[in-house]
Amino acid sequence: MDAARALREIAFWLERAGAPTYRVRAFRRAAAVVDDLPDLDDRVASGRLTALEGIGKTTAAVIEAAHRGEIPEYLARLRSEVDVPEHGRELRAALRGDCHTHSDWSDGGSPIAEMANTARELGHEWMVLTDHSPRLTVARGLSADRLRQQLGVVAELNRRLAPFRILTGIEVDIMPDGSLDQDEDLLAELDLVVASVHSELRMAAPAMTRRMRAAVANPHVDVLGHCTGRLIGEKKRPQSTFDAVAVFEACRDNGVAVEINSRPDRLDPPRELIRLARDTGCLFSIDSDAHAPGQLDWLSYGCARAEECELPANQVLNTSTAETLLNPHP
Template sequence: MREVAFWLERAGEPTYRVRAFRRAAEAVASADDVAQRLESGRLTDLPGVGKTTAKVVEQAHRGDVPDYLRRLRSEAERPEEGRELRAALRGDCHTHSDWSDGGSPIEEMAETARDLGHEWMVLTDHSPRLTVANGLSAERLRQQLEVIAEINERLAPFRILTGIEVDILDDGSLDQEEALLAELDVVVASVHSKLRMDSAAMTRRMCAAVRNPHVDVLGHCTGRRVAGTPRPQSEFDADEVFRACRDHGTAVEINSRPDRLDPPRTLLRRALELGCVFSIDSDSHAPGQLDWLHLGCARAQECEVPADRLINTRRADELLSWK
């Protein structure tokens, strides 16, 4: 049922449907009489287990691939575009857990990343100003660092790198203590507010952020949304921002979320022409979304971004010594 939830998340299905399978998985895992319940037809008496999830459990218990799972696997798109780049990626620089606005625990996100073939994953939960996303205060972030250290002991050689998606404030400063940012492995800086700021002010704001020595990645640079509730891209002098990224060693994110796909191809090609490096990231908020990287890889390949310009083709130690 966890794999069912994975494919549902990957396909962008409604959250309530995903949660139904995760709740059912937890209920079945905690029950010590599943076989007896299946035999007597009482599996649906378990809280959170309905007819659909019960059928999945019944077929799996028999050793069969459940029909529901078989269908999801067959419907999953595996595009040819970007496969070479996808195979070259060793990790993901932008992920979220249930410490902020993600839907799953840190360890579950990490285990899924590992199972997808990653060597490492950067955990980048939100900073405190983004209260709607339960952003992490300095105190909570320090607590998270301790939790990550414990999980890394269990998951080695897979490695969770410490990080944050820090808000770029109106004046270009960052929404977290500078000393704490200096302790983190990777800092993704993103604009989440006043996205319609005039072009000159937005350019100054973004340039100030990417020049900060603690910032490693400029996240979803235009802030646009192309699905769900569409949102136009922010206006700024792209050449000036991308030159600042190039000159200060800040990677431009190729955001793989299907509702973002940011930056647009024209800006992606321009950043490439100007000599920027990139990070293809999932911006995942659930385990199944970690596999959205193929969308960013397809766009990168279409725009002829070479693998050696992608920071997440590097081993963890190489990434940490990059800046």
């Protein structure tokens, strides 16, 4: 087994399980060291791996086992512990891409290329890069100038990664008045726009309803992200209150998909709202909201909830090819 690949797979499974960032980085750093190592055979034979900066006892044991052609014990254990939901497997297999991902251009932990390569390895045909908009300074949101720079980087990566495709996008903040936190002309250039509320989440229901309806009425918006804003993990946050019927009707009437956010600490919206949006006639987008490569595999959690809510695959935006996504009405 290739040692660098084993180290990166361990990092992937650790990310998927929500392990601390420092632990994930240790394995990615060790993989980078192995990539640049001209004398791996000699290092393993002489037991001198730990003399290298970035290689510790645990990563050295992984390298040694992989170099012998074995599956490292650490990797085997992580593979055996993977939590795969029983429901939603058929829908997960039908997904061709992911409409909500982040890179280290904003608050993600990995370069765009690494996110794209992992998405491709997972069998995706495309992914939408949706780093944050400028108002979310804590997430290093992209100014208009930085977003334009990113478009150039994506164009170059697409030349290298074809036929896999990175679609251009943004997770744009919905401002308190329902306007969007980015230049309208620039939003018009993007392949897909996810609009999300990240501030004033406890706004009174009538005002929040007006805010969200105004946002989804914007012709550039394609997906309404994590609509309730809730957190259900260690850091709990209650749902925002709004007239869900009115908001979902606005989504339906404007062709905006309701996101099923697959992050284990969100799983937003809750099941009763998924069913309500389904019955309202909304489209859906099942997204990872991944901030690291391993998190791209969280889509299975969203698919499980979609199946539990009897959501048909033809109502899910990301069962489409990139061409159909970009040109839904040829």
